[in-house]
Amino acid sequence: MKKNRTLIFGLLILMLLATLVSCAPARIHSGSSTNEIDLNVNATLDRFTRDVKGASEFLASAKGVLIVPNVIQGGFFVGGQYGEGALRIGGNSVDYYSLAGGSFGLQVGAQQKDIILVFMEKEALDKFRSSTGWQAGVDGTVAMANIGAEGSVDTTKIRDPIVGFVFGQKGLMAGVSISGSKFTKLAR
Template sequence: MISRRTLIGSAGAALALSACGNGIGSNGAAMIDARVDETRNYLFGQYPGTRDLAGKAFGVLYMPLVTEAGFGIGGAFGRGALRINDVTVDYYSAAKASVGFQIGAQQYAHALFFMTESALADFRRSQGWAAGADLKYATPEQGASIGKDTTEMDPVIALVFGQAGLIAGATLSGTKYTRIIP
């Protein structure tokens, strides 16, 4: 039986560990924008269809570096920027907590493509938007052709890419996005 104190302590330690390498507290707007530019350029270069997808989207949230770690209890954290017409309009953090059979750490990037005006408006209006059932997940293997797929019916498309590390899977389910001022 895990006590509440152990659970809270472990979750705190996992979240602190997951923050390593993200430069929490040292990333200003310029640093986030530079990382977003690199991530966008990598995404478009590696998966050319995503350029078309971004062109159709009402906005794209780029999360250049999400660090995830877990040992039974896990956490993830990252920071990024929402761009509309390729101009940064807001900055966001992404945080995730998990419990279950897990051990390891990894880093990855992801992008959320808001394909409808209402999906983008709902995201921007919310106090904290949680990723989940509204997302259609795409894989990097689909990245070359994703922009050519029919996406008008999917309000938000998520693409996770650039995984590095040793942990099983990288999902966005349960990830909470919160507007920040860097």
């Protein structure tokens, strides 16, 4: 009986590793170039503004926008996530960041997602930029956006200094949190 449990556990670990490897970008360990990051950021922003009504107007009123495309998240009781992205001010990339996070608990599987943080106040943006390692929920509160009917953003009801969106290949994801995720400026 114990031998069967060990075999099943081993098979689950192998399946998880195979899933993570197949989902991971080819250069996740060596880091992406700024050109690669910018191309992925552009594609994510295009999809976000195309698929979410009101997104363009909302982003236009932001002081800064951090876009972290292709965040890989996976776990088997212990989970982790990693991604690299760009901070845009006035439509231009001004800094590059990595996102890393870990979690514990009942979790099995892997997924890829995009994370967008919208800084609505200059003070919140300045605090983020001056930090050596900014952690969501500790150094700043991120209000996860509520998406209305037909995938629209109601910009009249959002009053938080930092608003977060988690966006997957199949649209916005509800009920997710980025608390505990750490954002670190990349030397590029």
